Each structure stands twice: as structure tokens, then as C-alpha cells.
Amino acid sequence: MSTINTQxxxxxxxxxxxxxxxxxxxxxxxxxxxxxxxxxxxxTAFGVxxxxxxxxxxxxxxxxQFVGLGQFIRTAQDFRFPLAFLNxxxxxxxxxxxxxxxxxxxxxxxxxxxxxxxxxFRFVFYLPGALVGVAGILVWLFMLDPAVSPASGLLNALGFxxxxxxxxxxxxxxxxxxxxxxTGAGGWIVVMYGxxxxxxxxxxxxxxxxxxxxWQIAWRIQIPMIKQxxxxxxxxxFAGGTQIFAEPQLVYNASGSGINPTWSPNQLAYSYxxxxxxxxxxxxxxxxxxxxxxxxxxxxxxxxxxxxxxxDA
Numbered sequence: 113m114s115t116i117n118t119q120x121x122x123x124x125x126x127x128x129x130x131x132x133x134x135x136x137x138x139x140x141x142x143x144x145x146x147x148x149x150x151x152x153x154x155x156t157a158f159g160v161x162x163x164x165x166x167x168x169x170x171x172x173x174x175x176x177q178f179v180g181l182g183q184f185i186r187t188a189q190d191f192r193f194p195l196a197f198l199n200x201x202x203x204x205x206x207x208x209x210x211x212x213x214x215x216x217x218x219x220x221x222x223x224x225x226x227x228x229x230x231x232x233f234r235f236v237f238y239l240p241g242a243l244v245g246v247a248g249i250l251v252w253l254f255m256l257d258p259a260v261s262p263a264s265g266l267l268n269a270l271g272f273x274x275x276x277x278x279x280x281x282x283x284x285x286x287x288x289x290x291x292x293x294x295t296g297a298g299g300w301i302v303v304m305y306g307x308x309x310x311x312x313x314x315x316x317x318x319x320x321x322x323x324x325x326x327w328q329i330a331w332r333i334q335i336p337m338i339k340q341x342x343x344x345x346x347x348x349x350f351a352g353g354t355q356i357f358a359e360p361q362l363v364y365n366a367s368g369s370g371i372n373p374t375w376s377p378n379q380l381a382y383s384y385x386x387x388x389x390x391x392x393x394x395x396x397x398x399x400x401x402x403x404x405x406x407x408x409x410x411x412x413x414x415x416x417x418x419x420x421x422x423x424d425a
Contacts (some may be wrong), residue, residue: 163402169395176401183396187384194274195372197400203376204353209391210289211349215297216342219304220330234305240297248295249362256287279367284375288359296352300345307338343416350412351405377401 128216170183187193218237222230254260257275258267272278279287311334319329335342357378364371364379374380377397385394411421 141180158285166395166398167400169392170399171405173392174390184400187393187396187400190380192374192380193397196374196377199285200354200356200376202348203356206285206289208293208349209351210293211297211300212342212346215295215300215304215337215345218301219308220334222305223300223308223334224326230305234302237301240298249291249359252287252291252294253362253366273299275367279371280361281371284360284363284371287363288356291380292353292356299314300349303345304338304341306339308334311337339416340418340420343412343418345420347409347412350408354401354404 171178173178173179173182177346200288222233225233255263256278258272259275260269267273267278306385315337316329317335319333325330355378356376360371360375360379361382364373364375374383377400381394381397384390384397
């Protein structure tokens with residue numbers, strides 16, 4: 113009997129503690145709903161509603177008359193349209209390759225270092241991202257001008273003797289990737305490092321005991337186990353890459369109209385809206401970018417199982 117009573121006591125204690133536990137859970141749930149509701153309000157105000165307004169503009173003309181796909185056809189027939197999208201496509205390809213390889217590679221290297229060393233380097237990598245994006249681009253405009261750059265010797269050795277030579281059309285995509293990587297990759301390195309820290313140490317130790325090399329552990333264990341984070345980064349990087357605007361616009365302004373003012377689709381949409389006062393055409397171009405981004409996101413999600421759970425496996 114004493115044994116039975118002893119075994120029954122934990123159940124009684126658990127029942128007695130259930131009310132405070134419920135209150136804590138209820139408060140936590142309300143806090144969660146509060147944060148989500150604030151996000152939902154902001155998403156609706158600055159994401160959903162502008163999207164529906166852009167759809168309305170793209171399907172109508174300046175007089176508010178419904179024109180169907182007329183705006184999409186008209187903008188696609190603009191001689192600047194294919195070149196702008198080809199420029200963006202070339203940039204996105206280089207940007208994704210450089211971002212994925214460099215951020216994952218640097219995160220893996222940092223993960224192998226001592227905690228103090230990796231913390232210092234993570235801070236150094238993240239520091240450029242603390243600059244406002246436009247300020248970071250301005251820094252690079254200064255660095256790429258052989259007349260004032262502290263790296264003028266290197267630029268001259270590469271055959272660039274003037275700012276005009278540096279920003280030649282064939283170099284623009286690479287230049288914009290350098291700017292974007294310098295200002296944005298540090299944050300992703302920190303994210304990938306955090307994802308690597310979530311891998312159980314038992315798995316890593318077992319692989320080492322089985323004789324796996326550092327390369328084999330990275331390629332066969334670490335990268336597959338953080339593939340969902342890599343997919344998440346790829347989706348956001350693709351969306352941001354297709355919408356490139358600040359880099360070519362500032363280079364255009366700094367060069368004294370030395371490059372194409374509609375180099376990217378967003379610049380073309382800007383020209384439609386503010387040079388031609390054609391907001392309907394600009395909305396159509398923005399929806400082209402939206403569809404491309406959603407299609408790429410759907411492809412990545414379907415191939416990587418970004419939202420899959422253990423129960424789905």
C-alpha cells in the first residue's frame with residue numbers, strides 16, 4: 113500500500129499545479145497572439161493592401177477603365193523591358209552563387225574555430241551590415257574610383273584608370289554583387305552559424321569516430337541538416353536580387369548618366385512612374401517581379417521541403 117501511495121503522489125501534485133500552469137500558458141498564448149496581430153496589421157497595411165492596389169492599377173488605365181492584360185503587354189513591348197530583366201537575371205545568378213557559397217563556407221569555417229575567435233569574426237562580418245544600405249553603396253563608389261580610392265594601385269593594376277572604366281556595362285553586375293555582399297552577407301553568415309549550432313553534437317562526434325573528414329562532415333551532415341535555412345536564404349536573396357534598385361541608381365547618379373538609367377526592372381518601373389507619370393505601367397512591371405519571385409519561392413519550397421516537419425517525413 114505504501115508503494116502504491118508513493119507512486120500516486122506525483123499525479124496529485126501535478127493536478128494541484130495545473131491551475132498556475134494554465135495561467136502561465138494562457139498569458140504566453142495571449143502574448144503570442146499580440147505579437148502576431150501586430151505583425152498581421154503591418155503586413156496588411158504595407159504588404160497586402162499595396163499589392164491589391166498594384167493589381168488594380170495594372171489592370172486599369174489612367175482613367176480607371178479596365179484594360180485586362182493591356183498594361184502587361186504594353187510594358188513588355190517596351191524596348192527597355194527585355195534588357196532590364198536580362199541584366200537583373202545575370203545579377204541574380206552571380207549573386208545567388210556568391211552568397212550561397214561564401215556565406216555557407218564562412219559559417220562552416222567559423223563553426224570549426226574556437227568560440228572566442230568565431231565570435232570576433234562574426235562581429236567583423238556583421239559590422240558592414242550595420243551601415244545603412246545607401247551609405248554602404250556610397251562607400252563602395254568611393255572605393256571604386258581610382259582617383260580617390262585607397263585601393264587605386266590595385267585598380268590600376270587591373271587596368272582600371274578611371275571611374276568610367278570601372279563601371280563599364282560588362283562590369284556592372286559583378287560590381288553590384290560586391291556591393292550587396294559587403295552590406296548584406298554578414299547577417300546571413302550569423303544566421304547560418306546559428307543553424308549549424310542546432311546540429312546535435314552526438315551526430316558530429318559519431319561521424320568523427322567513424323573516420324569522416326572535415327569536408328565529409330560538412331558536405332554529408334552539416335549542409336543537409338541546415339538545408340531549410342539555406343532554402344530560406346535563397347528565397348529572400350532571390351527576391352531581393354530581382355528588385356535591385358539602389359546600387360544601379362546611385363551609380364547612375366554618381367557617374368553623371370554614364371550608365372543605363374533603366375538598368376534594372378525596378379529602375380524601369382521608377383522611370384514609368386516618375387518620369388512618364390505612368391503608374392499603371394509601373395504597377396504592371398512590379399507584378400512581373402512579384403510573379404517571378406513567387407514562382408522561384410514555390411520551386412525552392414517544393415524541392416527543399418522548407419515547411420516540412422518531422423511528422424511529414
